[in-house]
Amino acid sequence: MGSDGGPALITILALAVARVLQVCNFCPANSRRSRDSKSRTDDGSGEEEEALRKGSESTSRTDDASCEEYDVFLSFRGPDTRNGFTNCLYNGLRDAGIRVFLDDEELQVGKVIAGELSKAQDNSRIYIPILSKGYAKSSWCLREVAHMVECTSKSDGKKEILPIFYNLDPDDVKLKTKLYREAMTNHKKKFSSDDLKHWENALVEVARIKGWVLKGKGQREQIESIVEEVSRKLNTRHRIVTEHLVEDTAQLEAIMKLLDVGSSGVRFVGIHGMGGVGKTTLAKVMFNKLSIHFERSGFLEDVRASLQPHGGLLELQKKLLSDLAGDGVANQIKDVDGGIRMIKKY
Template identity: 60%
Template sequence: MKKSSEATLSMEIERGEYQVFLSFRGPDTRYGFTNSLYHCLLDAGIHVFIDDEQLRVGKEIGGELLKALERSRIYIPIFSKNFATSSWCLCEVAHMVECTSKSNGKKEIHPVFYDVYPDDVKLKSQLYKEALAKHKMKFPSEELKRWENALVEVARIKGWELRNRRHGEIARFIVDEVVHKIGDKRVDVPKNLVEDHHQIKAIIEKLDIYSDDVRFIGIHGMGGIGKTTLSKVVFNKLYSDFDGVCFLNDIRGATGHGLIEFQKKLLSSMVHFRNAIQIKDIRDGMKWIQRVCCTRKVLIVLDNLDKKEQLEKLAGKCDWFGLGSRIIITTRDKGILMTQMESSNKEDLSQPKGILDFEVHAMEFDQAFRLFSKHTFGSDSPIKDYVALSYTIVNKVDRLPLAVEVIGSFLCCCGSTLEPYFDKRNLWKDTLKKLDRGPFKDVRDVLMISYEGLENEQKEVFLDIACFFTNEDKTYPIIMWDNCNYNPHIAISILLQRSLIKIGDDNKFWMHDQVRDLGRYIILEEYPRKECPRKYSRA
């Protein structure tokens, strides 16, 4: 049994850092509280090391066990009446204190007082004093003093006292505390991030996280304009105020089994939930989300939705979530947000009547210019000889964050390669010529997603606007499209919902420059490859 245990321990150690190390006196708590706490921690997705000191009698602490101690972030010694009779347990506590003192605050000890009082562990009673005295024959006085000091130091830390309290309830409190300590739920943001403080502030104000109603907010806009980045920044700023958080990245295209996988991810991110892998079907997943989240204040981001079904199956109604919950949705298709979020309590006027709306706008020029400079030059501003060219490029892409990043990174990479052989300014001039022919491929690929989701008649209307009717009154084009049986009012509605066009107060069509250039690129590059001469008239 000992060899098997050692082999298992060695394999566990090789897996990397532990989040929690449990230390306990086996006969006292192994089959009771410690077992319950261990499985609660596992259910919460926490990597736990649990040691049974009875398998190690007579050995010096070291080797695999020492590695486990050193690689753990949180130590939970479970002090029981016989804890101090075990030299092994005393050694572990002493090492916990040493590891914590050297960690610069990265490691913590959270003591549990099972059937003893903190004063017993502080050696203010005879219980642990007598136990320590029995070790004098086998261990030097220096080691005994080290144990005594460690016990006193740990007992001064505020922990959990279990006397006359429900063990299951305390185990849940402990897991919540551990998750709070180790659960850095922040999501990754772009390396050269330039925060759009105005839009971030506006979103946070709409969320109003200190009100008790359940709020949904839809962040919408064209591809590449920064919806996901904005939602990530907001998520990172707010997540610590919620009981449970989840960022579901890029849900676009998910249906059927794919949606079930996102339901599992959402549930698995919530503390204590172990049944995510047992979801039978989408409807079962919906029921589980409601059961798990209905009493929690949660923050959930559903990123890049393209179907109403996704919203319905992942965050169907307000009453799925506890008071104060916030659900953030990002999408290119505003039509997904045109739905009513119902509450089971029809008289609850605190619930929003629908999804709050936030349209993402292009960055301010100064922000876009700084973003471009970060990607191109690694600083907040360009070097002297490239200021004018930088202004021209940022204006050319109309401050679209995706285009700014892609072109800035391209110029940085290619510029460093060409520098020994050519004047880099010629590369920049060629880049401007390339932009005259249409967006860069990486930008084009993102924008094409919206175009490819259109029906044929809607594509025709889109291409006509891109080639002929940008900044033109909509009246006569609509008459023309109606004669062509393009159902122009439906087509225009879809283009508006997907942020491909806008209609100004002057009744004129408007397109972002990069979207307009995409339409013209499609005509010049795509259609000639097909045997469809009728399309050439737009070129």
């Protein structure tokens, strides 16, 4: 879909839409409470007692975390990244339609915090530990990262860890420098040697995983890269939309009514208007909201421009088939006629 004033067209293709929706079960969720409440303390001293004390103050969702499934579990140390990088990453993932567990906002009021966090980790698909300079100072964070390693090792490849090395190097996390070694030494006063060894092994294992090393780089670009990679792994196919977007609720509701997603069949909706009024942005927002309801989805952008070069139509066909059926099917087509036949098949 271009920005030259031509009509933008959303095409949503799905097989047995009603059947897909019928098998989806969602736990009801209530609105978020204040972001100012915290579910865990920020340093390594008295974490368990303080966290339990704050159970009645803790955050937002009043549904049981044991019945929720999350795409991503974010692990971080509050003083290092809470109000900066972590908050931006969390919002970026949520804007992309990704279900994120952030303990500040997802714990049930009055629940035993440690148990709820473990349930959230058990029900998450991807773990993102934000390994900052003070991460190893928190025994809470160390428990989280150890549980991540345990969950992934038992998942038969269904779960994975995507570490972020925030203003440090992987070697710091591998305990090759004094940064994390000193933090682990300080834990000897309160925890057993078995606990320390368990945590150290987890840190070293996570540090061996290829992730993102963020040092003196623009956070916005890095967050976009992380969101894209997570979306690719989750196959959410989300589209990046304009930052600080103000949604036109009336327009979105009107399109939702026209699409009638709960019904079976295929719907076509055309969005038209002058160039620059936000047709493509509106299409992207709708795509992000709806794609999670379908097993496969595709978004073809700048169609007119893509058709101009020789072979452009064939490449568009391959892009659509790749989204709907996978690269193996897309690579089978050799010409436009073959692409038409294959698209009809799927």
